[in-house]
Amino acid sequence: MTPMDAVLLARDAEGLFWMARYLERVENLARLIDVTQSFESPGYETDAWFGLIRINADEKNFAERGFVPDADHVKRFYLLDKGNPTSVPANLEDARTNARTLRPLMSTEMWRQINVFHRYVSHITPEDLEGDALARLCARLKDGVQAHTGITEGTLYRDQGWYFYELGRLVERADQTTRMLDIKYTALLPWDGEAARVAELTQWNAILRAAAGYHAFRRRARATFTAEDVVHFLLRDPSSPRSALLCVRRAESHLDDLRRIYGLSRAVEAMEVAEYLRELLQEKPISHILAMGLHDYLDIVQIHLQKLAAAIGRGFFRDWQPEDPVAGPVAAQAQA
Amino acid sequence: MNEIFRSTWPDYDPGRYFCELTRNRADAGPVPGWLVERLGRIGMAELRARAAAAETELIDLGVTFTVYSDATAIDRILPFDCIPRVLTAREWDLLERACIQRVRALNLFLGDIYGPGHILRDGVIPAELVHGNANYRPEMKDFPVPHGTYVHVCGIDIIRDEFGDFRVLEDNARTPSGVSYVIENRHLMLRSFPDLMAGIRLRPVDDYGRRLRAAMTDIAPGGAHDPQVVLLSPGIYNSAYFEHVFLAREMGVPLVVGSDLLVENERVYMRTINGLRPVHTVYRRLNDDFLDPAVFRPESQLGVPGLIGAWRAGNVAIANAVGTGVADDKAVYAYMPRIIKYYLGEDALIQNVETHICREREGLQYTLDNLHRLVTKPVGESGGYGITIGPRASKEELEASRATILAEPGNWISQPMIGLSVAPTLAQEGIGPRHLDLRPFIVTGRDSWVLPGGLTRVAMKRGSLIVNSSQGGGSKDTWVLADDFQPGPTP
Known part of the structure; x- marks a missing residue:
């Protein structure tokens, strides 16, 4: 077969x-x-x-x-x-x-x-x-x-089904990593200079731990790291299993496999979104992103992850409803 | 009583009921005394510990069915009794032949009533019983089915009376369920009680999926090379969903729900990630009513509009065929011995339980006169619902039952109270006798095949005669001995 x-x-x-x-x-x-x-x-x-x-x-x-x-x-x-x-x-x-x-x-x-x-x-x-x-x-x-x-x-069994399973995991993981980074946006810091510096360090470390990247980051980063380094690691590190870029790259490659190995030409639309996301994650220097506002940038990444899920849904799923990106098939079946 | 048994469990008393494990069966080959010996060696404490572990295993594996009452739906396991039921090779030989005989007769009967109608014209069975039956489907008239097979999967409920004689209680020719438990129970026994089974040659049960798939391939419309078979389920909220999953896996075919299928130009397709793909055989676990909203219940969301049209156009096979419910009806059941004789020229290898038909004057009179001695059953129901057991009913219950029967006599049959056989079962009080029945499964495409053994359902409550899972019944692994022998001591 x-x-x-x-x-x-x-x-x-x-x-x-x-x-x-x-x-x-x-x-x-x-x-x-x-x-x-x-x-x-x-x-x-x-x-x-x-x-x-x-x-x-x-x-x-x-x-x-x-x-x-x-x-x-x-x-x-x-x-x-x-x-x-x-x-x-x-x-x-x-x-x-x-x-x-x-x-x-x-x-x-x-x-x-x-x-x-x-x-x-x-x-x-x-x-x-x-x-x-x-x-x-x-x-x-x-x-x-x-x-x-x-x-x-x-x-x-690693047939097409496995690819869809992986795609779901990757899209969600990338989204969650951006949300973890966003914690920084909502967390408050002390006013006083030295206390603020220590508190900020603690926060970054906690986020790295949440993203299972603390030790890897330590090995990779300079002795005195900056916020930029952490954001880079979580968004762009090519090897961290939870970095947004790694997730998007793998999703892109899975979509390509679906197209090549299984002849599923409908993967193309989703591949285009994934490609755009990959560029979005790589194009600007992190310093620029921080200067422009990390929260707004993460918002744009999240919106495009939703677009990626929607494109996969339009291409392959049965009852995909693009207007409600968080509703899974459970809701659809509860009415049956 | 069997000596080994008496010394192992001296308190066990089957009373006036037949017990396969303790009564000697002259015509059945040697009674499996070794089983009792091995159970004795395992001992009660260990038996309980393993039984508890086995039930946990079933919960963890989600081998469950769903019970609906009022507004709640609860996932339950089918209680599993770890003391197996043993059928000898000779007993099985009779059961197997009787099941095949019965399925042949059912298929010939359906082909006849949906075809020329000889049996009705010859007056063997009243025509109004067939044509007036709620499960008679005029859509089936003069529509030939491949190999004359209507009932591709049949479950026949068989009991043993006080004398140990087998009797057919009911035919299930629509979408009988329970076969998954037969196979799961065996797997569970193999894992939990290897010492009980060591060296015993049993007829295997794991061939069911392959046989079913082969039958589904047999009936696919001509011309389809490697036909696409699907299992059509009502979905995860159906009480037998676990079984649907099980069978789809064992057959290696997709499990679909109605909305996965669609009909275009009288051909059936399923929706895949790569577009539509043709379907050739539908093994449906959905009642006739729900199959096609364009033909039957228009409000059905579970079915596939146009399915019956595609079927009548000869582009898809449906198993079981539509309209088989007329043959397994409790009223038609009463005529089965005559139906067998009529088509096969043979006597039924296993007799019915004596049945009185309330739609007939004498049957009604007899039933009303003897309510306190009879079991009354509504003809349209399944799952043990609506049954009144005369000897165990209160005066009020009997009067209520009389009123219900009189209101619609055609809806009722009655049978004498059968002393259902018992088997030793692990119970609160120790090893106690519990009533049981047997449902062998017969798969028919071109030919018939019977899964060795079948589902043994056991009433877990002391004295209860109702073995249905929806009413608290459990099950046992059913062993068919490959040949009659006495094994040596356990290694």
Whole structure:
């Protein structure tokens, strides 16, 4: 059988894409929460935690669900509130629902792990969010997604389906990395010079840790690094697995494989968006980006990541609705 | 009673019921005393520990079905009893022949009533029972199907009475489910109880997917080289979704939902990432009603508009065929021995349970006179719903049942209360007798093949006769011995 003979339903391609995205979100939420806790400095807790809500653009949702901006409520909103579609339990619920539709394509080990992980997450209690328990919870959440990723790497058959799974993961990861960088935009710094310098260093280190890049960055960077170096590392490092550029380059190469190996000419539109994104990430000096405003730049990158997802959707998925880029196939099927 | 058994579990008492493991069966070959011996060696504590581990495994693997009641939907595992049910080679030989005989008769009957109608003209079965049946599909009239096969997958519910005689309780000729548990239960046993199975030659069960795929290929419209088979499921909210996944995987075919398919120029296609791709056989796990909103229920979102048209144009095969429900109806069931005789000139190898048809005057009278001794069943239902067990019903329940029957006699049949056989089952109180039945699965394309064994459903509640999964029943692994023998001691 040649690869050309393999059949992949449009619905399943979409399901794989979204399952990967939902799980990637869980890991990144755990990373962000972990980092936010490290940011916490006496007197600034609320600002630090509400920063999470802002970088995820969840302000409206947060208020509508009756939460008030304090540390406790933000943690509950993301870790306990099943009714909040951006929470860890909700993302995992969506991932598992997609996994159910994808079971014919998944390995038994993949399904089993998601199933067990889902059960763990649906039993998170308020006590798990308190004190040192929170760090342990975040570690368990990261472990859960990483186990999933590892099992997938070792067991998922690498036909077109795998490419869509990877595309979902890459798009989401690039997006999350830009959001992590954006934490800097929302975090407050002390006024006084030396204290500000130390606090800023701490913040950059925390972001690097959240993006799993702390040690690699240390090896690569000069002894006295600047903000520019960190932004460069997270956006452009060619080797960091979570850098936006690496994710976009890999997505581009996957799309090219789909076109070449599987003869899917519809990949072309998405390839064009990916190419544009790659140029966007590389063209200007970081100093220029910082001078013009990092937040606005990250916004543009995020918008183009959404355009990339939309182009993949238009090319291959069944019920793609471009006007609502965050709605996955779960919502579509709930009406069936 | 079997001596080994008595010494191992002295408190076990099947009472007046037949028990395969403890009663000697002169015509069935040697009773598998070795099984009891091995279970005894494992011991109760270990048995419980392994049973608990096996259930956890099922939960982790998501081997679940969904139970709907009111507004809630709960994923449940089918409770698994770790003490296997053993059928001897000789017993299986009879069961296998009887199942094939029955499926042949069902297919001939369907071909006849949707064709020339000889059996109706010869007065063997009342014409109004067929034509007035809610599951009779006039769309099928004079529409020949490949190899005369309407019932490609059949599940026949078989019980044993007090004497150990097999009897057919019900035919399931629409979309019978449960076969995935047969195979999953075996895998679970192999992992959890290797010492129980060591050296025992069993008929394997893992050939089902290949056989089913072959049958689906057999019936594909002519001219299709390597026909594209799909499994059509109602989707993840269907209670049998796990099984749909299982079968799609075992067959190696895509699992599709209605919206994945579309019909153009009377041909069926599925939507892939690379556009439309032709489909030749649809193994559907969707009731007739939902298949094609253009022909049946217009509000159905699960089906495919135009599917029936494509089928009638000969461009796609559908399994099971539309309209098989008329043959597995509880009212038609009563006539099955005569139907078998009529088409095959043979007696039924396994008899029915005696059945009274309330649409007939005598049947109704007898039923009403003997309500307290009979089991009454609505003809249109499945899953054990609507059943009243006379000897166990209160006076009020009996009166309510009488009123329901009188309101619509044609909707009811009654049967004597059968002393369903029991088997040793791991229960709260230890090893206790629990009632069970057997559902063998028969796959038919050009020819018929019976999956060795089938699904043994067991009522987990003491004294309960209802084995349906929707009502708290569980299952056992069903062993068909490859030949009748006594193995040596466990290595």
